[in-house]
Amino acid sequence: MNVSRPPPAQPHFSSPAPSSQLSLPPSSTSSPSPPSSSSPAAPALPPPPSPVKISMQEHFAINVCPGPILPIPQISDFFPRFHDFPIAPPPPREKQVLRDKDKNGDQNGEKDREREQEKEENGGDRQELMDSDDDDTYLGTLEFSLLFDQENNCLHCTINKAKGLKAMDSNGLADPYVKLHLLPGASKANKLRTKTLKNTLNPIWNETLVYHGITAADMTTKTLRLCVCDMDRLGRNEFIGEVRVALKKLREGESKRYNMGLERIAQVCVSRGRILVSLCYLAEKKGLCVGIIRCAHLAAMDSNGYSDPFVKIVLQPDMGKKSKYKTSVKKKTLNPEFNEEFFYEVPHDQLAKKTLEISVWDYDLGMSNDFIGGVELGINAKGEKLRHWFECLKYMGKKVEYWHTLTQQGAPSSD
Incomplete structure (x- = not known):
């Protein structure tokens, strides 16, 4: 007599087959398998819920775009004064949301925006000052x-x-x-x-x-x-x-x-005078000869209507004490004559990379000297100053003289 054996008990979870889909537990409607005879009796656990089957691509796409993407505020947005030019502050986040709603067809967006504008107009002196400040049209x-x-x-x-x-x-x-x-x-x-x-x-x-x-x-x-x-x-x-x-x-x-x-009329050119300078590169001595000849119509810096002028010259980049010279002081005059020459030992190929700074000062005994005006000659100069420097480099051994107008260049940073 043949005795048939019962089929082996199936486990709750089977090993997943390799596929791109997530394996899910069996449905709650399926009947639970009988407990093994060798294990002690245990209370029956409720079957786990069965989620809907989703693909791996759909799984990673969840919660990626929860809403409209807003610009990330930068630290410079909160400190616009650190810029060299006026920068308008970023728009409020509420306005951005309203614009996004308008793009999606929200009919109430226009009314909301008008309401926001009315709030800004009634925001007080601080908001009005900020707007005028950003436009740089109102200085006070x-x-x-x-x-x-x-x-x-x-x-x-x-x-x-x-x-x-x-x-x-x-x-x-x-x-x-x-x-x-x-x-x-x-x-x-x-x-x-x-x-x-x-x-x-x-x-x-x-x-x-x-x-x-x-x-x-x-x-x-x-x-x-x-x-x-x-x-x-x-x-x-x-x-x-x-x-x-x-x-x-x-x-x-x-x-x-x-x-x-108030108006922005800064850096208005005030007549500070002129200076006559001669330049000559001596090939045999391998150096630059700078001549400070005279000044004319200098600005009066003393209460007596005159100045006590002298001239400083510096060849940059700084070469130490050898790059700084100054003339003698001429007392009580606005048209001093110096006729002094100074020599810089520098190779011709390096001279093109240097800048000659010339500044005129008023000497004050026991006090800090007053800056009158200055001029810079070099490859980065413009106009007559660049032409003077170029001719000095081109015609070695020839003395080239030019009149230059004194400006605020070289002025000390203190007020």
Whole structure:
């Protein structure tokens, strides 16, 4: 008599076959297999849920694009003052979402955007200042008054206050002060300044500065320049804006009040004089001979209407003490004659890579010397300065003389 054996028990999980699909446990509707006779009785566990079958590609594609991709804010977006040119701040993230909704056909996007614009318009002075700042069209206003006292030959300049100045620091504020200049002229006696007020865009000075020795003839030819600047202890002070007033419009004994908008008229060329320089490369000595011949129409830096000028010359890149020379000092003159020559021992092939810096200074006994003007000759120069340098390199042994106009090049960084 043949006895049939029962079929072997099937395990819950079978080894998966190699395929691109995920293996899934059996359906909950299938009946559980009977427990083995050798194992002790155990409570029956509920079968695991059976997920829907998905491909491997679909598995990795889940949650990849949860929503619209927004730009990542950069650190420079929060500190636009660190740029050399004005940069508009990034748009708010809410606006970006609204634009995305409009692209997807949201009919209410236009109304929402108009509502956001109304909020911005009513956002207060800070938002208006930010907008004007980014456009670089509004620099602020300056309130001041002028009084000419002809009997005492004095000009009284009262600096009252400024409003809505352009923010110059990373904290959105500035450390403003006002500088006064009488033009034409670059004398120290013509320069006055107020105190510095910290962390404000609406400074109130109420400070009176007086020019002494101003005659009626000066009032017909002079112009008062008022510059608002930002004090920076870690670097060079920054220019915010300026205004100019022709003094011939001011009547004697009349105090006239002004409220003027600041303008960006920085780096206006003021006549500082000219200098005659000769260059000659001597092939037999393998060096450059620099001649400082004379200066003409220099700016007056002393209160007596004259200067005590001397000239410094430096061949860059710096070669130590051998690259720095200076002429003698000429007392009380605006048209000094030096007729002094200086020699630099430098190979001809290396001279093309160097720059000759020439600066004119006013000597002050016991005080720091005043910068009058300077000029740079070299391969990176332009116009007459480049032509002068090129002819010196081309015609060895020939002395080449050129007149050059003095500019702010070489000016010290301190204000």
